[in-house]
Amino acid sequence: MAVTRTLKERWWQIFFLALALALPQLLTSRYIFQILVMGYLFSIATLSLNLILGYTGQASLAHAAFFGIGAYGVAILTKGGLSFWMALPISALIAASVGFLVGLPTLRTRGSYFAISTLCFGVIVSIVAGNWISLTGGYTGIVGIPTPTPIRLPWFGEISFQDRTAQYYLVLAFLLLTLAVMHRLTGSILGLSFMAVRNNEVLAGALGIDTFRVKLLSFVVANFFAGLAGGLYASLIGSISPSTASMELTFNWLVYLLLGGVATLSGPIVGAFLIPLIMESLQFLAEYRMLIFGALLIAVIIYFPRGAMGAVQMWRQRVSGILHRTRGAREGVVAGQEP
Amino acid sequence: MLLQVKNLSKNFSGLTAVQDVSLEVSEGELLAIVGPNGAGKSVFFGLLTGIFKPTSCSVFFRREEITGMKPHQVARRGIARTFQTTALFDQLRVVDNLALGYRLRTKSGLCSTLLHTRSWAREKQRVTDRVLEVLKTIGLSHRAFHFVSTLSQAEQRRLAIGVALMGQPGLLLLDEPTGGLVQRDTGEITELIRSIHQEQGVTICLIEHKMRMVMELAQRMVVLNFGSIIAEGPPREIAQDPKVIEAYLGVDHFAETQ
Numbered sequence: 001m002a003v004t005r006t007l008k009e010r011w012w013q014i015f016f017l018a019l020a021l022a023l024p025q026l027l028t029s030r031y032i033f034q035i036l037v038m039g040y041l042f043s044i045a046t047l048s049l050n051l052i053l054g055y056t057g058q059a060s061l062a063h064a065a066f067f068g069i070g071a072y073g074v075a076i077l078t079k080g081g082l083s084f085w086m087a088l089p090i091s092a093l094i095a096a097s098v099g100f101l102v103g104l105p106t107l108r109t110r111g112s113y114f115a116i117s118t119l120c121f122g123v124i125v126s127i128v129a130g131n132w133i134s135l136t137g138g139y140t141g142i143v144g145i146p147t148p149t150p151i152r153l154p155w156f157g158e159i160s161f162q163d164r165t166a167q168y169y170l171v172l173a174f175l176l177l178t179l180a181v182m183h184r185l186t187g188s189i190l191g192l193s194f195m196a197v198r199n200n201e202v203l204a205g206a207l208g209i210d211t212f213r214v215k216l217l218s219f220v221v222a223n224f225f226a227g228l229a230g231g232l233y234a235s236l237i238g239s240i241s242p243s244t245a246s247m248e249l250t251f252n253w254l255v256y257l258l259l260g261g262v263a264t265l266s267g268p269i270v271g272a273f274l275i276p277l278i279m280e281s282l283q284f285l286a287e288y289r290m291l292i293f294g295a296l297l298i299a300v301i302i303y304f305p306r307g308a309m310g311a312v313q314m315w316r317q318r319v320s321g322i323l324h325r326t327r328g329a330r331e332g333v334v335a336g337q338e339p
Numbered sequence: 340m341l342l343q344v345k346n347l348s349k350n351f352s353g354l355t356a357v358q359d360v361s362l363e364v365s366e367g368e369l370l371a372i373v374g375p376n377g378a379g380k381s382v383f384f385g386l387l388t389g390i391f392k393p394t395s396c397s398v399f400f401r402r403e404e405i406t407g408m409k410p411h412q413v414a415r416r417g418i419a420r421t422f423q424t425t426a427l428f429d430q431l432r433v434v435d436n437l438a439l440g441y442r443l444r445t446k447s448g449l450c451s452t453l454l455h456t457r458s459w460a461r462e463k464q465r466v467t468d469r470v471l472e473v474l475k476t477i478g479l480s481h482r483a484f485h486f487v488s489t490l491s492q493a494e495q496r497r498l499a500i501g502v503a504l505m506g507q508p509g510l511l512l513l514d515e516p517t518g519g520l521v522q523r524d525t526g527e528i529t530e531l532i533r534s535i536h537q538e539q540g541v542t543i544c545l546i547e548h549k550m551r552m553v554m555e556l557a558q559r560m561v562v563l564n565f566g567s568i569i570a571e572g573p574p575r576e577i578a579q580d581p582k583v584i585e586a587y588l589g590v591d592h593f594a595e596t597q
Contacts, residue, residue: 181453184452184453184455185449185452185453188447188452188459188463189438189439189441189442189445189447189462189463189466190447190448190449190452191452192431192435192438192439192442193439193442195428195430195431195435196428196431196439196442198430199428199429199430199431200426200427200428200429202390202410202426203422203426203427203428204439205389205390205409205410205411205414206388206390206410206411206414206419206420206422206426207411207414207419207439207440207442207443207502207503207505207506208411208414208415208442208443208506209411209439209442209443210409210411211411217449221449
């Protein structure tokens with residue numbers, strides 16, 4: 001019974017999961033593999049941006065800086081001989097800790113001041129990445145970053161990450177982990193307190209919620225996953241430069257988030273795949289494509305302020321509301337009677 | 340004594356909003372604070388709950404000094420409040436709003452939330468039970484899963500009281516809970532406040548303009564004018580105080596209460 005219900009309610013999630021698992025068997029093109037891996041990596045980054053911006057309502061404009069910290073962390077540590085499996089969590093934790101230190105003063109500010117101070121922090125990180133030559137390799141960056149160390153798993157035997165299929169499944173596994181964490185967080189009373197801060201900070205405080213701590217926690221978790229995505233990126237792409245921590249990346253993810261759907265779990269993933277696809281299909285317009293894209297962005301913000309998945313969610317709620325009312329009227333029950 | 344306020348004053352860059360107010364609220368009491376618009380009633384609530392920093396004063400709640408504490412620290416000590424303009428989480432559902440009112444009684448942090456530990460599950464059950472209980476008290480069980488933005492003004496007022504009630508406060512501060520409501524809805528809210536006070540034994544401090552409601556509910560009344568207390572005592576006596584009639588009630592009202 002429970003299985004049937006889960007299948008019925010979650011059919012599209014199961015479909016996409018099955019598709020994601022089957023794709024490496026169906027595809028051979030190296031180019032498409034690369035696009036998919038980048039899509040998953042940027043989905044993790046956008047999902048984490050969604051936590052602080054979408055759910056908690058704090059516009060962090062330093063997200064790529066934390067992605068960059070994770071990337072440089074893994075690059076430096078693995079080139080220094082540390083195993084990828086140690087370097088990745090350490091780098092993500094460094095990103096989270098730096099986030100904690102940055103959040104301490106900046107999250108006390110309100111409104112646009114947080115956005116401005118994180119913007120400044122983002123600029124500082126990319127300047128440091130470009131100029132601390134002995135550590136970061138300056139504007140040339142770091143090349144020849146080793147791929148993840150092979151691991152031995154029960155049933156699968158030894159997995160080497162030289163192989164692109166293994167790389168694909170590795171990023172997919174981390175995306176699923178990120179999704180699971182975000183799902184548990186946003187579906188809990190802790191996650192509700194993030195949304196409370198976004199919706200009405202004064203009321204949240206009056207209800208005993210320490211709004212500063214809530215914002216700090218959300219910021220730290222978001223930066224942990226940004227760092228994680230960055231670390232994976234460094235190891236799988238093999239080279240990084242200050243552009244890995246650039247403002248341009250943050251703005252790309254912001255666009256993915258706004259168009260995909262703020263404060264939804266599927267929106268960031270949809271955005272991370274859909275937008276590059278739209279950009280790619282507008283290639284024939286050459287330099288005019290940004291013009292078209294800009295107009296599209298404005299139209300979506302005006303007509304679908306909650307992005308593509310927000311619009312789908314609203315549409316589903318409306319349809320289920322109509323069905324509920326019709327069924328309720330037929331069976332003589334009042335809609336939503338049972339809490 | 341549940342709440343003790345000594346010489347509370349607040350200046351907003353030269354403008355005195357509250358001046359030298361001292362009052363006490365005993366356990367189980369229903370105290371009404373009345374006064375004309377701009378008398379400093381809402382600022383007084385804001386000062387008690389840490390939204391404004393007092394210029395000078397000392398406030399004690401259950402014998403502990405809470406002067407200058409942050410809003411969430413005051414709330415955790417057992418003072419809950421509603422706001423004059425209904426404040427709710429309008430992007431969330433009724434149940435979510437109520438659950439947030441109980442957040443101060445829960446301890447689940449990041450790890451227990453992610454791992455769904457046993458204590459987390461127990462806490463979740465406690466939140467659900469309390470939400471169902473309060474939904475019943477405020478009469479919104481049939482609206483549990485609706486978004487706040489779809490609720491009527493009267494339902495939103497009831498929900499705001501429910502949210503404040505969720506954390507089982509020792510003192511409930513209600514700021515004009517019937518503001519902008521028609522008579523029938525006012526009657527329902529009056530009954531709700533009465534039942535919270537009498538059946539659940541919650542101490543209530545009520546700011547209200549509707550004198551009939553105040554007369555029905557309050558055991559004691561404090562009248563504020565230009566930030567100072569001009570009268571204090573049982574509602575019947577206060578209604579006949581010439582100072583109060585002149586400053587707030589007006590002669591017509593005096594005739595009506597006779």
